[in-house]
Amino acid sequence: MGNKKKMVFNVLFLVLIFAGTIYGVFHGEDIGQISDILQTVNPWWLIPGVVCVVVFIWGESIIIHYMMRNLGVNVGRGTCFLFSSVGFFFSCITPSASGGQPAQIYYMKKKKIPIPVSTQVLLIVTIMYKLVLVLLGLGIAIFGQSFIHTYIDDVQWVFYLGLVLNVVCVAGMVLFAFHPSLAKAFVVNGSRLLERMKFLRHKKSREEKLAASMEKYNQTADYMVGHFGMLVVVFIITVVQRFSLFAATWFVYKAFGLSGSSSWLIILMQGAIAVAVDMLPLPGGMGISEKLFMEMFLPIFGSTLLLPGMILSRGLGYYTELIISAIFTVVASFVIGRRSE
Numbered sequence: 001m002g003n004k005k006k007m008v009f010n011v012l013f014l015v016l017i018f019a020g021t022i023y024g025v026f027h028g029e030d031i032g033q034i035s036d037i038l039q040t041v042n043p044w045w046l047i048p049g050v051v052c053v054v055v056f057i058w059g060e061s062i063i064i065h066y067m068m069r070n071l072g073v074n075v076g077r078g079t080c081f082l083f084s085s086v087g088f089f090f091s092c093i094t095p096s097a098s099g100g101q102p103a104q105i106y107y108m109k110k111k112k113i114p115i116p117v118s119t120q121v122l123l124i125v126t127i128m129y130k131l132v133l134v135l136l137g138l139g140i141a142i143f144g145q146s147f148i149h150t151y152i153d154d155v156q157w158v159f160y161l162g163l164v165l166n167v168v169c170v171a172g173m174v175l176f177a178f179h180p181s182l183a184k185a186f187v188v189n190g191s192r193l194l195e196r197m198k199f200l201r202h203k204k205s206r207e208e209k210l211a212a213s214m215e216k217y218n219q220t221a222d223y224m225v226g227h228f229g230m231l232v233v234v235f236i237i238t239v240v241q242r243f244s245l246f247a248a249t250w251f252v253y254k255a256f257g258l259s260g261s262s263s264w265l266i267i268l269m270q271g272a273i274a275v276a277v278d279m280l281p282l283p284g285g286m287g288i289s290e291k292l293f294m295e296m297f298l299p300i301f302g303s304t305l306l307l308p309g310m311i312l313s314r315g316l317g318y319y320t321e322l323i324i325s326a327i328f329t330v331v332a333s334f335v336i337g338r339r340s341e
Helices: 002-026 031-038 043-070 077-093 100-110 115-143 145-151 153-177 180-196 204-225 228-255 263-277 288-296 298-340
Strands: none
Touching (some): 043 115, 043 228, 043 298, 077 298, 100 115, 100 298, 115 145, 115 153, 115 263, 145 153, 153 263, 153 288, 228 263, 288 298
């Protein structure tokens, strides 16, 4: 019952944020003019933009498959793509992307993957996912002051807030991932606290299961520490994965027949937006992402093409991702569910 209420709340929250975003974006705008401009777009430039989104989703599935294989867990590439799609779908519709990993763990459990192993793998995936943003944000903050003053001067506080939140998050996850005794203490003490608060009844069998799970977790953590090369490979794949999504905006730029701004500048600007919004409690960064795009990309798209450019950029970077991942989440619900039965 609690999960159903939470899902209803998340859906209502998503609809509310979406409605507010649509109103904020289109209020007072000439819808007819926007439609006319969008009809002039070269659709062939949008196809590689969609490919970028697919590569973004596919990249995580490659990482999951690679890490599972190294941990001795036999799982197919197609199944890993379904795991990745499930994660992105629930991340897109929940605040701060909080629903992605629990959903992935649920589906991995259906494939008989031990929860401590899936938790450790997904924790490493998340650390690398956010570490790319942290390094990008720190690079901009240290070496890109001219970039900041040129493109995000009026909204740089959002950028710095997002950077600080990401640094704190990554530091905490690294400590949790590679300090097994701390992880064990956190889980065991958390269980005991819930028992004292009467949310759980004391069961010796639960303590035994927790102890066994944490032993498996410790073995996985030790394996990760001893295989630094594997983490380097995961980091490189994550860089390609994240930058592929940022590149979708450049294809939107070319679709309007524009020139003069380099692909790296546009990718860097989209990366700065990701740094700013990644940790904010909004599904897919809705609302704030559109606001930052309108502030930052004015010199790039110009006043006439700015709103149409934002519509296509967000259409690729968020809504196309949402649709693709939703389709394969439905597939996962049937394929993985039936196989487990």
